[in-house]
Structure formats: structure tokens, C-alpha cells
Amino acid sequence: MVRKVWYALKGSFATLVLAMNSVVICSSLIPVALVKLALPFGAVRRGADRLLNALAERWIAVNGWWMALVRRTRWDVAGLEGLRRKGWYLVSSNHQSWVDILVLQKVFHRRVPFLKFFLKRQLLYVPVMGLAWWALDFPFMKRRTGSRSADLATARRACEKFRQIPTSVMNFLEGTRFSRAKHDAQLSPYRHLLKPKVGGLATALSAMGERFDALLDVTIVYPGGVPTFWDLLSGKVKQVVVRVRELEIPKDLLGGDYEGDPAFRARMQEWVRAMWTEKDARIEEIVLSLRNPAAA
Secondary structure (H helix, E strand, O other): OOHHHHHHHHHHHHHHHHHHHHHHHHHHHHHHHHHHHHHHOOHHHHHHHHHHHHHHHHHHHHHHHHHHHHHHOOOEEOOOOOOOOOOOOEEEEEOOHHHHHHHHHHHHOOOOOOOOEEEHHHHHHHOOOOHHHHHOOOOOEOOOOOOOOHHHHHHHHHHHHHHOOEEEEEEOOOOOOHHHHHHHOOOOHHHHHOOOHHHHHHHHHHHHHHHOEEEEEEEOOOOOOOOOOHHHHOOOEEEEEEEEEEOOOOOOOOOOOOOHHHHHHHHHHHHHHHHHHHHHHHHHHHHHHHHHHHHH
16 A cells, blocks of 8 residues: 555655646747747748757756656667767667656667657547647648558658758657457467558658668567556556667658559568667567576
8 A cells, every 4th residue: 555655655756747747838939939930931930940849858957857756677688889969860769658758868869869759640639649740840730541642641751851851760660559359360470470561651752762871770679568658657667778870761662652662662662661670689588588598
């Protein structure tokens, strides 16, 4: 009983700090975004983007503070060597929980440029955060079941904006959070992953592929089980394992027509399938090592 009360108190404290942090930073973002919208000139836009990203990084720093305060989580992170804050990166990760987003932001904070995510359009209407994501030029995707031309055009416009200053473009290839039910329903050939959806990644490469320095292939494992957002807020996340691989993007995948060129589409899908197969094996290796540390 005492433990439950303690978790509730920590969770309430973290929720309050997160809410206040979000309101303050979002209130600071909107005026800058409106200036950028009213004065769409190159120099103004670049200056506004730098200020917006700096404010967003302040939000991440405060989140890192309360995460450390509610729990001394063990962060087992490898693969960050050699990354550059002034580089351009395409980032891909497996996706299990809303916690993934804060994990990625914490791990890459001040190591690579601020992460820009592809988001479902419904998230534009999330109080406070929706406005912040709009101000930061996050691309909102409708994820239609029919033609994807509108979504791809949205992604292409967003990526064109990202060419102006160093940016990390984040794409969850699975398109949704992993669950065993989803895994079984789609007959995924992977043990720990859903089937990857390649369209968003292909669009980012088509729009600004030659600008990217590398693809960062991120693997996230939660040894204590996949946490809910409340688990993070209340300090129940004991350990997070993150592995980062910096991969060269094949030159024949830059600037191709994913929708109209079957040969290019096949090459892109094969590259992603190989990456996904390696990621699935890496997750299995991490899980087994956690079950049997002596064998690691």
C-alpha cells in the first residue's frame, strides 16, 4: 500500500512538471512560429527554426530532469560515438510504447539535431502538444487506407523544409506500436517486430536523401516489460536498453521514385527487410542475454 502511494505521488509530481514544462515551452514556440509563417524568407526561417529547436531541446532537458528524479533508471546505451549535432540524420526505431519518444529524445539529446517525427494527423488536436508539433514543422500524416499520394506529398513538403538547417527525421517503420495481437494478425515473419512500412522512409530519402549523413538504426528493449506512460511518470521503469547503429544509405536509394518505379521499390524494400531481420535478431540476443547474464 505504501509503495502504491509513493508511486502515485511521484507520478503526480512528474505529471505536473511535464504539464507546466509543456505549457511554458509551447507558449514560447507559437509567437516564433507565427513570425516564421508571416515572413517566409530564407534568413528569417532559418533563424526562427534554430530558436524553435533550442526551445524544444529545453523541453527535453527538463523532461530528463524529472525522469532522473522519479527513478534512477539504468540506461544501457551503446552506439552514440561519432554522432554530430550539426549533421543530418534519418532515424528509424522499433516502436512499442509512447515511452519510446521520450527515450529517443533523452538518448539523442545534444548528440544529434532535434528529432522531427512523422505523426498521425489526429495528434494535431492534442491540447498544447499539437500546437508545439505544428510550430516545429512535424509532418502530420492522414494514413489513408486508399491512395497515399496526399500523405506522401505532405511528407515531401516537410522534408524540403528540413533541408534548411541540420535535422534528424524520425520514422517508426512499423507505423504503430507493437503488440502481440497486431503481430499475430498480420502474420509478421519477425519475432519481436511488426512488418515495416517503407513509404515514409522512401519519401524522406526521395526529398532529401543526399543531405542525410547516415541512417541511425535504433533498437529499444525494456527488460522489465514494455512500460506505459504512467510507468515512466511514476518511476517504475528500472532499465532501458538502447542500441544505435550508424548505417550508410545506399546511393542507389537516393532520389528514386518509390511509387512509380517497381525496381526501385523492390531495392528499397529489400534493404529495409535486411535491416529489420538484423534488428529482430539483435532484440532476441538482448532478451536472451538478460535472461541469462552469465552467457552474455
